Structures are given as C-alpha cells and as structure tokens.
Amino acid sequence: MARPTKQQQQANLPEIIKDAAWKQITGSGASSLSLRGIARELGITAPAIYNYFPDRDALVTTLIIDAYASFGDRQLDAMNSIPGPGKELDRLRATGLAYRAWALEHPHRYMLIFGNPVPGYVPPMQELMPVMMRSISALTGIIGEIYALGLINPHGIPLPKVETTQGFCDTMAKGDETMLTVLSIAMLIWSRVHGLVSLEITGKLPPFAHDGAALYEFELESIARQFICLY
Template sequence: MTEALGSAAPDDAATRTATLRTAAPRTARDRARAELTQEIKAAARRHLAAEGAQQLSLRAVARELGMASSALYRYFPSRDDLLTALIVDAYNAIGERVERAVEAAGAAEHPRAAWRGLCDAVRAWAREHPHEYALIYGSPVPGYQAPEDTLAPFSRVPFALLRILRDSGADFARPTRDAGLPQPLAAQLQAVVEAGGLDVPPPALARALFAWTGVFGMVSFELFGQLRASADPADPFFGYAVERHADLLGLA
C-alpha cells in the first residue's frame, strides 16, 4: 500500500549481522541491567496507578526499590526518560494486542471481523491497563514533550487499521459520499497522505480517522466513568458503535 505500511527488503549482509547480534549471548552484566530496568519500570507503573503520571518521581521509585537515586539515574537520567520508556512500552503492548487480533481475524478475507477484533483488543487492553491507557491516551503530562522514539510505537494501532482498509478492496476508497470534504480538512489530510506516502485518498483517510477517534473516544468514556448514567455496562453500546463505524468504513 505504502512505503509506511510496506517493508523494504533488507540487504543480506545487514540481515546476517542483525541475526548474529540477536543470537549473541548476553553477558551476566547485560542480563542484570535488563532485569533491573524492568524492575524500575514495574515500580514506576505502580506509582502511575497510585499517584498518576504528573507525580512520577525518580526518587520515589528509587526509594521503593531500595536504590540510591544516583544509581537509578544511570538507567534513566531524568523523569522524562522514564516516562518515555513507559509510553513506548504501552504503545507497543496495545499495538501487539491489536496486531494479533487483526491477524487472527484474517483481515484480507474478513475485514469487518478484523475491525471488530481491533476494537475489542483496544477496549480489552485499556480495561486491563487503565493507568497505562491514561498515560498514552489521556491528559498530557505538563512539561513533557514526547520524543520521536514514541512515533513508531504509537503508529502500530492506526497502521493496523489502515491495513484492514487497504485489504478490504475498492469499497474503502469509494468517493461518493465524501465528495464534499471541506477544503481545510481536505488540505490537512492531503498533507498527511503525502508526508506518509499513503496510497489513500483524503476522503477515505477522513473516514478512517473518524472511526479511529470514535473507538478511542468510546473506550475513554467507558474507562473514565462517563457512561455511568447512560450506557453502563457499555457492551451493547460499544458493539453497536463498532458496527456502525464498520458501515461508514465500507467493510462488507
């Protein structure tokens, strides 16, 4: 579909080198560092759950682990470095869950089932990891600027959606009902298409964006208690909305 969604064939020598690096045994020091890094991030997630991302403190994490703050700084030089690691992990975790669900549904043969799988995977992961979901899809952390390291992990879920639509056939690109796309929006989406090398017309991308934000809006409303007086439990509403978005996307 696109350079962004495709994968270039790697050079054989580069592939062999990468394979050797992956296969090379790690030293005991490397393993110890990796294990402690995971312990630090696990402690930080507990602090997220208890106090929220704004209150995350390297000193508090070090204190919980019985470490000197100076020792923890060798792993994460600042709070923002630790936040970035948690954000990358969260995006990769939800991305992996979504990709597995889409693959299991068979996107090429059953695009609507793949869309359902994507939506259900997003909702299930969010309900299992509400504080990590809030970290990546909730209110921004004051003073924190996400680096480019977060872009590729962030893209896994929207790219999974674009793959479903790409594999669904010509219906995805039908222009009929979107011929009147407002000019400012058409220009915005055309810039996205060109910057990402996407083989998607702006009207179709608008439908994808509408559906994508709709799913996350529903999940956020459920997770943060905004449906308690109307559609709680949210299963019937969520299922209904997922099907209507599938209709909008042209998924047979």
C-alpha cells in the same frame, strides 16, 4: 560507604526500574509516578536512576513507547487471529474489540498515552511518531484491505492536503488518494472508538449509560455501516 558490593544487581536495571514504574502507575495512576518512590521500592537512592534515564521525562517517554507497543501488538494479534480472505469485516471487528479490551485492562496506560497525566511532561512527538503509527497500523491495514476489495465508500471523506504528508510517510506517492482516503477513514474510526473508550475508563459516562460494552458494540456496527458498502 559510597557503593554497595555487587549484590547481583541484575544487568537489566533499566527494566527493573520500568517495572517498578508500571507498578506505581497501575496502582495509583500516572500522575503520582515518583522517582524517589521507585528508588524506595528498589532499595536504591533516587539519583541512581539518573544513570539509566537522564530525567523523569525520559523514563515517562520509554514507558509511553512500551505502552504503545503493547497496545499495537494487541490489535495486530487480534487482527491476525482471523486470517484469510472473506474475513475482512471480522478482522475489523476483532481489532475494534481488542482496542477496548486493552484499554479496560490497562486504563492507566491508556491515559498515559492519550491523556496528559504527568505534570510538566510534553511528549516528544518526533520520538513517539513511529510507535504511534504502529499502534494504528492494524486499523489502517485492515481498512486498506477492505478498500482494495472495493468495499469502501469514499464519498465525502475529507482528505488532507498532500503537502502535509511530506516526510511523514515515505511510502506515500504524491497524490496517492487511496492511501490518503484510508488514513482519513482510519482517523475518523479511531476518534470514535477513542471517544467512547476514554469516556468509559475515566468514568465520565453518566450512570444511566453504564453498559459500555453495549454502547461500544453498537458503535462498531455503525462504523462498519457508515464506511463499508453492502454491510
């Protein structure tokens, strides 16, 4: 027997495979993701998965894309939940808190995105760039708002050379220092929240610094104090 009769194997088998993969990752980490394990749980054979994903790396890539989307949505939702002028700093803070909240809820997804937990997997940057950019769009958006209000102190911010932005952000006019400043500040803020969050969820913070929430809120405040005038 080569193929079992169609026992309503839902048409969205790719989605079912992804769900099983997430279940594995959530349970025991991204490094132990196994095509055979997924097939075992789904009651199919491993090579069947190859009808939907050319290889394991392709599956990992779509998982990363989904994670980025969820991560970005969470921040955008948090930002949009506080609309209106005059609330820019609250939006920034809400976005920052959403960042850590998502990471703590989905530590394995966070490490899937920002770590290298899958042996031999090299992320296809070109394919991932759009979702990467979207995942920080909440941050760049709110920083842009604050900049437009004249509340950003751009003193000393290192700007990248314009050439390196070619073909990367089409909406960016040459020499548009506003956009470059906003992006640079976003990078600096991002690296700070990422540093603290990644150390926290990997358990690398020594026990005496265990109150991650307090450290994180302090960091958010000092970030605002550094970049925003008259905070």
